[in-house]
Amino acid sequence: MDTTVSSSLPLRVARAVTEVLSPAVVVPLLSFAVAWHATAHDVVATLGWGLLVTVFYAAIPMAIVVRGARGGRWDGHWVRERERRLVPFLLILVSTVAGLVVMLAGSAPRDVLALAWSMVVTLLACLVITRWWKVSVHATVAGGALATVVLLYGPWYLLSLPALVLVGWSRVVVEDHTVAQVVVGTVLGPVVGGVVFLAIR
Template identity: 50%
Template sequence: MTVRTDTPPAATTPPATGSVWAKVLSEVFAPWVIVIALSGAVAWRATGEPLPTLGWGLLIAVTSSVLPMGVIVWGARRGRWDGHHVRDRTGRLVPFLTLIVLSALCLGLLLWWDAPRMVVALDLAMLAALLVSGLITAWWKVSMHAAVAAGAVVILAVAYTAWLLPLLGVAALVSWSRVRLGDHTVAQVTVGTVLGIVVGGGVFVLAL
């Protein structure tokens, strides 16, 4: 008589629908994705021509999104921090410094090459938001998802039309996703949203 010693695999519980949507929102509207789209949108509004839009948009996108994200992914794969969203506050120092240095370099290039004022204003707005959020992160974790999403809506509304302001509802959903996934508290996404609107949007307006 053969005695079975194997045990059936443990049943897995499928993730709740809300958690699935939260993950989708967090990835689709991740800061690096929004920055790429925002760079192109503002460059188009500033120039209205394909080639200048491509040039200025790529410059900001590469320095403020692609290269920093490359550093983050590289560090995550080597265990320097806990994933590409860098959930651990103490692990955000290097990504923040990378972003600030590259954004400052981009600003210098934009001024040197006499970029359109609106494009310069965008880089200034992002750099200011990074500096403020970086200072806050030294002692408290603020949501960059919320800050970038809310700030992008305000910047687009200023650049194009106030009719885009209802997109703040999408930013609210992004904030909900961060709380739902347990990566941030309500307070952290609220402060991030205010930071994006006041600092990001405010500096963009003042720089125009």
């Protein structure tokens, strides 16, 4: 048996998980899930509010990091170097705040606004922490998303907890984060994002 191929399999799986369960994927899914609940299952309204959140909280942020990576401003679309995370985080914060302003002006449903506020405050927390330490944004977003879905749809969704563990595992295996950075992110999302979500909704 080829030990090189065998030993690289976990790394390949981890890389795939890092992309498939990245914030760029989780945030849109969460946006539509929250909008679906907030609009009492109105398909048109769900699409409208879900797309709005997706644009300002996932599409534009991803465009920012990809553009910066292609321009050589940081080392890739996940910005592995802590010192270089401050600029993209600030730019993403501008996008999220702009999205929040649009939602406030458009009288977005309460739960959608709560989601927007929770993501803005969580991003601010990550930004502050990043001044001195590197926290896993993948784990933060995944943890916050799980907490939000459980709050809206019930405890049965805790059955998706293995996906959260998988996200954390992948970030450690690809060597983008330490176990501590993943654990802090996993707790940060539900604690900060979840509390803000509950407080506003």
